[in-house]
Amino acid sequence: MKEKWAVICVLFVLLAVPLMVFYYQGIYRPSRYNVKVITITGVGSRGTWTLKTVNGLNYWWESFAPATIHLRLDEAVVFRFLSADVFHQFYVPELGIGPVNVDPGYVREVRFKATKAGIFHYYCTSMCGGCHFYMQGWIVITPPGEKPAEPRPISCSLCLPAFERPSEAEAVALGEYLYQSMGCVTCHGLEGRGGVHNYNYIKGTVPAHRRTAAKIFLTDEEDRQAFLELIRNRADLVNPEEPTDISRYRLVMSRFEAAVELIENGKNAVPLDLAGPEPPLQMPAWKHKLNHRQIYAIMAYFISLFPTEDDGLTEG
């Protein structure tokens, strides 16, 4: 008799534990929301916000496709934000969502009603590792009856450039490599073309860098090559050992140093509408991630770029 009860107890435990977990998570909790629930998980190591459930079974080996979130106009939803690894911030300035602090282990919930149609850019606005700058995507809000747009997802393929890390000696090539691998390219555009929209930013779009040479008064082709040569030779730019032939050298250097300082210390984006939301894209301070030589290499890459006719107008 006792034995029979014991077997019943064992079977009860073996069934009850999984069933209770399943019931509570799968049936009871969703039933408490009267609207659609969208769970979004930030995966810092892949640079994506994903709609997939991230757990012990998939976190270590799956790549998670960036989420494109589709909503119908006037649809009310609850966003639940989770992190699978480190601290993230979810921000959609145009829709007034966030920045939501997504602390690992805590679930943040945000209620939202889709009141305007369009394609809206979401971001991670707290640096979360090597792939941070790719951690963006789209919220698509479609009026009833229309076919939803399918914007191209922003994915991290650029994170690992096709070429090998160049040696420190090849300043321009190293600069190009760093420009891509550190994620600068996601905001400042391929080959420094700029043009990435920064909501409520006074200049509208993120500055381009194709005219850096001209901006630091290296207007002459010979001067430009000579200056690149100085960087390549790791010369002391501030107090050059040999007098250079570069015209207006002190003026060039003061502009050059100002640019380097901006990369080192970062800069907050000035809002267009002071009462409006913070612009999502801010220039981070790089001084703890890049050393002086690496920043010079990035500058060398900018100086080596040439504006072409089609991007003359996007300069910041």
Added chain:
Amino acid sequence: MLSVRNVTRWTAAIFIVLASAAIFSLVPDSGQAGEAVRRFDIKANQYAYDPSRIVVNRGDEVHIRLASRDVVHGFFMEGHDMDAFIYPGRLLFNLRRTSLDAAYVPVEELVFRAERSGKYRYRCSVTCGTLHPFMQGEMIVEPNYPYRAGMGASIGILLAGLLLMFTDSREPPLPGRGRLDLIRAVPALGWLLRRRWFQFAFMLPGMAFLLLFIIAGFWGSPIGNRNIVITFVWILWWFLLITVLLPFGSRIWCMACPFPFFGEWIQRKRLISVRADARTMWKKFRKWPAQLSNIWLQNLLFLGLCTISAVLVTRPVTTAAVLLGLVLVATAIAAVYRHRTFCNFLCPVSGFLSLYSMVAVVEVRPRDAAACRDCRSKSCMAGGEAGWGCPWTLNPGRLERNNYCGMCMECVKACPNDNMTLNLRPFCADVDIKGTDEAWKALIMVSVALVYSVTLLGTWGTVKSWANISEVGDWAGFLIYAGIIWIGSLAVFPGIWALACGLGRHLAGSPRIAVKTLFRRYAYLLVPLGLTAWVAFSVPLMMVNWSYIQATASDPMGWGWNLLGTADLAWKPLWPEYMVYVQLPMLLIGLVFSLMRGYAIACSLWRNRRSAILSLLPPAVVCTAIVMSFVTLFAG
């Protein structure tokens, strides 16, 4: 015996310890007296701070600027009411006073006056990846009195111990002889232990938890400190096992452990009752091969798990897989081999439980050993009407040590003469290490405690990335790390131990006793010492991660549940600045027990008191050195 002589001896001994601690504390400082302004730039990256150690003088005004090189990190300064939140790519960081529970305020630097001397760790307070709970640096405020006193007291204990040994006039002192028969003292306990459902009532809830843990590990959050499988197994269970269950309950865990549940069910085909053919049914099960009937497999499996411990204790999926694997292996072994073969010879946890159960204050023993010798039925071994024969294949009537007794209480039930009981006894009452496998276990446990204290409680980021192989993938570093664990604990430390024992034998001047015997018997010195070192290692785990236990109790899978209302608790360690005042006494108590029991062992080996003490001297010095290295790691 309270005689004038003994009072004098003990007063002198206590004076030596205190004086030694005081002398070390009063050694003049090399540094300048305080009130200087000290500035530091501390950069955080996964999973270390750079610099990982800063040294200031008491009274100094300390300015710290913080930056992060990769992801968001925190900076919680123990004992200074400061918690910072560091965004990478920003020059300002956010600071708050934890005591006020105030909001974060952006600041350029931390400024405070170093008012109390000692060691204060700065810990990451924002989950920053897998090894986040172990990310820490340390600020030393000189003069570091706790550290100096700890070092002085260790040496003092050795000297005082020698004094007491040389002046001892008792007949060979035997360790801990007093016993209290708990079943006679508390009849209700006897009733409870004799219930057939007693063990089942512990195993079943364990089974439920195990199931929950495995579900959480596979399907719950991949963040270790927010998943119940990590916080409850590696923090709560480990802490309770080392600090409470083992010293106060011997292998009581083995009684409640759910791993062998299914295996035992398959063997017995009963959950509660005893079968009528309990004495004959074991014939169809095989015997474990004699050459494997020792704890070497356990030693190797334990070392294997230790090698991957940084991955194991931080990834829920790895822990769940290991738990599931252990259940499956235990079940498969039980289906083929008789009794608790898995527990006796394979379980990686069982090895150190058997070793440290020698320290425990409880034991299962016969009341009257003579009665057991004359007993014809031997129900405790072979099984009887009221109880199964010992699942650990022991002869309970002749139990002398706790080592392989799983506290299942079957012999208490089975004995027809009511001769088996549960005794309360002094700490460290079993002193006889019988096999080289056990001696090696003692050496392995101390080595691993040292390695863990460096890797997990230390500030060295490089060692952490070596150990963190599945994320960092530095195979060369991992090989160094694994090499240190395996070669250190299997060869280097045993080599040092053998040298010390050989030297002791030489000093004692008696070739009668083999070095091998000394190696084995004196390995017992490392048992109380090893256990207290593990306690000193486990206490911070609990104090630092207590909030995570509360949070995961409320939200076991990290899915946003809040069953108990504690899921959103902010991380806040429990009195971390006082941790060292728990750790140092533990280490010193361990050393005292080592020397006391070592002396008893030495006296049982040598008739001549002087030879006995001299033979003990080199191993005792090694033990003191081990305690001093732990003191340095924890307080220095």
